Amino acid sequence: MTIPVGTTVTLRVPASSANLGPGFDCVGLALGVWDECTVTVTQEPGLVVDVAGSGADSVPRDESHLVVRTMVTTWERLGVAAPAGLHLSATNAVPHGRGMGSSATAIVGGVAAAHALAVRGGVLAAEELDLTAINSIASALEGHPDNASASVFGGATLSVTEADQPLPRTRTVPLRLHRQVEAVVLVPETTLSTHTARSVLPEVVPLATAAANSARTGLLVHALTSEPELLLMATTDLLHQEARRPSYPHSMELVDALRAEGMAATISGAGPSVLVLTTGDRVEQIRRIADATSTDWQVLIPGVPERGVHLV
Numbered sequence: 410m411t412i413p414v415g416t417t418v419t420l421r422v423p424a425s426s427a428n429l430g431p432g433f434d435c436v437g438l439a440l441g442v443w444d445e446c447t448v449t450v451t452q453e454p455g456l457v458v459d460v461a462g463s464g465a466d467s468v469p470r471d472e473s474h475l476v477v478r479t480m481v482t483t484w485e486r487l488g489v490a491a492p493a494g495l496h497l498s499a500t501n502a503v504p505h506g507r508g509m510g511s512s513a514t515a516i517v518g519g520v521a522a523a524h525a526l527a528v529r530g531g532v533l534a535a536e537e538l539d540l541t542a543i544n545s546i547a548s549a550l551e552g553h554p555d556n557a558s559a560s561v562f563g564g565a566t567l568s569v570t571e572a573d574q575p576l577p578r579t580r581t582v583p584l585r586l587h588r589q590v591e592a593v594v595l596v597p598e599t600t601l602s603t604h605t606a607r608s609v610l611p612e613v614v615p616l617a618t619a620a621a622n623s624a625r626t627g628l629l630v631h632a633l634t635s636e637p638e639l640l641l642m643a644t645t646d647l648l649h650q651e652a653r654r655p656s657y658p659h660s661m662e663l664v665d666a667l668r669a670e671g672m673a674a675t676i677s678g679a680g681p682s683v684l685v686l687t688t689g690d691r692v693e694q695i696r697r698i699a700d701a702t703s704t705d706w707q708v709l710i711p712g713v714p715e716r717g718v719h720l721v
């Protein structure tokens with residue numbers, strides 16, 4: 410059974426920041442910058458891809474487009490035949506290569522679109538958007554659940570993947586963000602691929618380092634939900650940021666300057682954007698510190714959406 414011609418869905422997916430310091434590959438935060446895509450099963454065989462917004466000049470317009478590849482893989486996992494004709498129209502607001510989860514938004518959007526089309530087309534008997542299933546598939550395709558889970562559920566998330574399962578399942582716990590916490594993202598003009606950022610990480614770390622980082626991850630969860638005064642200590646990372654410093658020296662310059670003034674600043678995901686977890690009354694101070702560095706920064710105050718991927 411195939412998805413009927415004319416079946417269509419439109420989805421919105423939020424950006425995300427990963428790690429938040431010590432929560433490497435497990436803690437994520439949704440950001441109120443949204444990608445939107447519409448996917449329609451067409452009578453005419455073949456694929457048409459239209460893209461506007463961020464990355465429009467560089468992303469492919471064929472089967473290698475990440476949303477399309479993700480949809481095909483998702484249908485294979487669901488046991489659903491891929492339609493012969495598809496039209497994807499994407500409008501991207503999430504900056505590419507800046508550590509704001511652009512790949513995860515595409516993957517989450519692709520998984521959710523494939524799932525929703527199968528449900529609306531009567532091929533799959535399930536909820537219109539099964540977020541738990543979407544989360545596990547998207548996290549497996551992304552390779553780690555931090556960005557993907559935040560884009561699926563919104564808010565702040567803590568995720569663990571059960572890799573010993575035949576199909577790895579990701580368990581995600583939503584974290585109730587303290588009402589005073591605000592996210593400020595400082596975005597440079599330069600880009601950095603996740604592959605490059607991960608290639609410099611050590612394969613082994615001392616036990617004492619791992620233990621200390623684990624303690625800070627636990628403290629991070631507490632600070633995000635209950636005691637934001639502890640965020641400076643809780644966002645101290647011992648696993649990945651220093652190893653990557655040569656890959657984004659200007660970003661680390663800004664992180665150092667902000668933390669010296671008591672700000673809970675971290676690299677956003679794989680960088681080079683910088684995330685600051687703060688309160689509203691310190692935003693102007695953050696701007697002044699950023700202006701004093703050697704790099705131009707776009708300052709975003711996107712908000713943290715409580716809702717993740719959803720049908721429009």
